[in-house]
Amino acid sequence: MTPTREELAATVDVAEWRLLRGHLERGGLIVVDRELDLVEAGVRVANDDSATIGSWIEAGKLAKPSAEQIAEWDAADEKKFRMLIISPYILIQDEGLTVG
Template identity: 55%
Template sequence: MSEHPTSRQELAAKIDVTDWFSLRAHLERGGVILVDRMLDLAEVAVAVAGDDVKLLERWIATGLVGKPSAEQMKSWDAQAMKIFNCLIVSPFVLAQEVPEEKG
């Protein structure tokens, strides 16, 4: 019985924070996958790393995972310091919006 090489805990420990302009470079090569805040970023990373097609297809079909829309990109382009949590699962960069602090 072999253990999955990348555990949720290992991936969760690698979550980083970046701004939109840093992510945009990856977007141009098609490598950015946007993850809805309803999902756990590390769980999505496990599904991507493990090639869990059925789970990923379900998330894509419900709009919880996918490529950023043109409207989202335009909005983020206007926000110089828009912050995202990100996690690299080569060849992809999983990105999740960080809610803006109120106050």
Template identity: 50%
Template sequence: MRDKLAVTVGDVFWTDLRAHAARDALIIVADDLDLVDVGVAVASDDAATVEAWIRAGKLTKPTAEDLSRWQLEGAARFRSLIVQPFVLIRRPAPGMLS
């Protein structure tokens, strides 16, 4: 499963993520977690690990401020991984917002 998910990691623009945000499916992954490791845990329904990351603040939903800022800056790019029904994303680095 790890290899299958790893090949689907890619960069996307905010405009590609808006529909997923509208259905509340975006999950922000902390920089110190591997995006593919998180994808494997979500896909394999490893609830204990996912819950621990949520409690530690390592998996979060975008705030209203995040969504407003990203909407204004449609060229923001994100590293992403789709694990249905969720889209795991990394916050854009400051230089990637314009």
């Protein structure tokens, strides 16, 4: 059964990069552009909406982390992201959140 928008919205959390990095190694992190609603992206991924997902990928709005992003985040492992788990993926969104 596919989770509802409300169920997904209730599971959005915040996590530091150092806790998310391990998921990078298995290829499970997907970066969601700030212009997209994280929950809406989660709904589309959960529903396997390949047309919308494909258009977002093509527009650069949904992607695996780039080498540049990874290097930047590794240098500031206290960096925080909004995150949403849509197994087997973890959708992350850089909101410019930092500790403190």
